[in-house]
Amino acid sequence: MNTEKQLYTVSIYTENNIGLLNRISAIFQRRHINIESLNTSPSEIDGVSRFTIVVYMDEVGMKKIIGQIDKQVEVIKAFYHTEEETIYQVSGLFKIKSDLLFEERQIQNIIKESNARIVTVNKVFFVLEKSGKREELKDLYEKLSVFGIMQYTRSGRIAVTKDEMKISKMLQAFNNN
Structure with a gap:
């Protein structure tokens, strides 16, 4: 054993x-x-x-x-x-200021490369959803945190x-x- x-x-x-x-x-x-x-x-x-x-x-x-x-x-x-x-999978939600989506080209590249999807967009913020392994969410978190994350949450496995x-x-x- x-x-x-x-x-x-x-x-x-x-x-x-x-x-x-x-x-x-x-x-x-x-x-x-x-x-x-x-x-x-x-x-x-x-x-x-x-x-x-x-x-x-x-x-x-x-x-x-x-x-x-x-x-x-x-x-x-x-x-x-x-x-x-x-x-297995975990899911994460990232809330980020909307102006970054349009002003920071790199954010759009990060979204594409990570296979995250945009759940909602309004004038103040947008929300990304990413499902995958815990390490994938951690990696996305690190890349997005440079720009500022308003809110973040991750599900259980x-x-x-x-x-x-x-x-x-x-x-x-x-x-x-």
């Missing part, structure tokens, strides 16, 4: 209950593990939510945490995956596994009960 620290993507399929997020985050907190990224959303199964959590830790600890998460009453099943086992998740059959059984 791997005792080397690495990034893991944790997928937790749950009933949508109040207070579950606190209990799940407490499991990481008790072990002094920082959550790098957190996203909650509906899953592919109606009525079932999915937490996607990114943590940096070793596999031994990861297996213990998955066991503790699985014991939560509302948790249907928890999984963990390495970077190589997932396809969203991910799917390269291999089939066996959760669908489990969830069908869960829904039939």
Whole structure:
């Protein structure tokens, strides 16, 4: 078993209950593990939510945490995956003064080169959206920060596994009960 620290993507399929997020985050907190990224959303199964959590830790600890998460009453099943086992994206929004869009040719080049897209433009500001790997957003942030960024936010990771998740059959059984 791997005792080397690495990034893991944790997928937790749950009933949508109040207070579950606190209990799940407490499991990481008790072990002094920082959550790098957190996203909650509906899953592919109606009525079932999915937490996607990114943590940096070793596999031994990861297996213990998955066991503790699985014991939560509302948790249907928890999984963990390495970077190589997932396809993932994050999304960022950048709010920038509008006059820069027209006065700074370099901004237009940065937008094209980064494959960012303009979401909205008005007289005061424009908003860029960029989806990709965290490093791509960081790189775009660094290039744009030279000109001044009015606001910036980045989403948590969203991910799917390269291999089939066996959760669908489990969830069908869960829904039939």
